[in-house]
Amino acid sequence: MAAPGFTLRARAQDGEQLDPGMILNDPADPNAGNAKGDVTIVYFFDYNCPFCKKTMAPLNKVVKQDGKVRLVYKDWPILTSASIYGAKLALAAYHQGKYSEVHHALMGIPGGRVPEDKMRKAVAGVGLDMKRLERDMKAKDAEITTLLRRHGAQADALGLAGTPVFLIGPFLVASALDEAGFKQVISDARARESN
Numbered sequence: 001m002a003a004p005g006f007t008l009r010a011r012a013q014d015g016e017q018l019d020p021g022m023i024l025n026d027p028a029d030p031n032a033g034n035a036k037g038d039v040t041i042v043y044f045f046d047y048n049c050p051f052c053k054k055t056m057a058p059l060n061k062v063v064k065q066d067g068k069v070r071l072v073y074k075d076w077p078i079l080t081s082a083s084i085y086g087a088k089l090a091l092a093a094y095h096q097g098k099y100s101e102v103h104h105a106l107m108g109i110p111g112g113r114v115p116e117d118k119m120r121k122a123v124a125g126v127g128l129d130m131k132r133l134e135r136d137m138k139a140k141d142a143e144i145t146t147l148l149r150r151h152g153a154q155a156d157a158l159g160l161a162g163t164p165v166f167l168i169g170p171f172l173v174a175s176a177l178d179e180a181g182f183k184q185v186i187s188d189a190r191a192r193e194s195n
Helices: 020-025 050-066 081-096 099-107 116-124 130-139 141-157 179-194
Strands: 002-004 031-033 039-045 069-075 165-168 171-173
Touching: 020 039, 020 141, 031 050, 039 050, 039 179, 050 069, 050 099, 050 179, 069 081, 069 141, 081 099, 081 116, 081 130, 081 141, 099 116, 116 130, 130 141, 165 179, 171 179
Parallel strands: 039 069
Antiparallel strands: 002 171, 031 069, 039 165, 165 171
8 A cells, every 4th residue: 555655757748857846845736734744745636536535534634633744735637628627727726725625625526527517516616706716717727737737747757547646755655545544654654754
């Protein structure tokens, strides 16, 4: 399940080696939890991934209860074209300070092949300015697309095959975790850091 350490196995599309620091600290990535936490969880996900949706409640609970975990979101829309639309909705909402609300609304839609109209309806219910969201999606499309490509290049460099994937400290976990699983890997990451 968890493999100690993770390495970059490929090069970015432009031939440059990917910087592991950018995976952990890309200023364009939405964050949650404790910004100064002692463990970082990097979360690669797709809004049409039922296993990603299954991990949301335990992940949120553990991050909140622990209080020392920093969570970095990596929108990685690989399953359907609607997944790309959902990621663009969430990342455009980031410019209104509403990424978290949109992320949770999209993850809260049951099923694995959610169409765009259902995503839009869910997002409309979280209290953001929908007209501004549309404007931001258009005006910031190149920036958002570049970020999504960067996430894809990072996933490729890490050798990821699907979602969800969590980088928890030095561990790469390519499976849906429950609350106990998150707590265990976080504990293992802290133990590794103290050695």
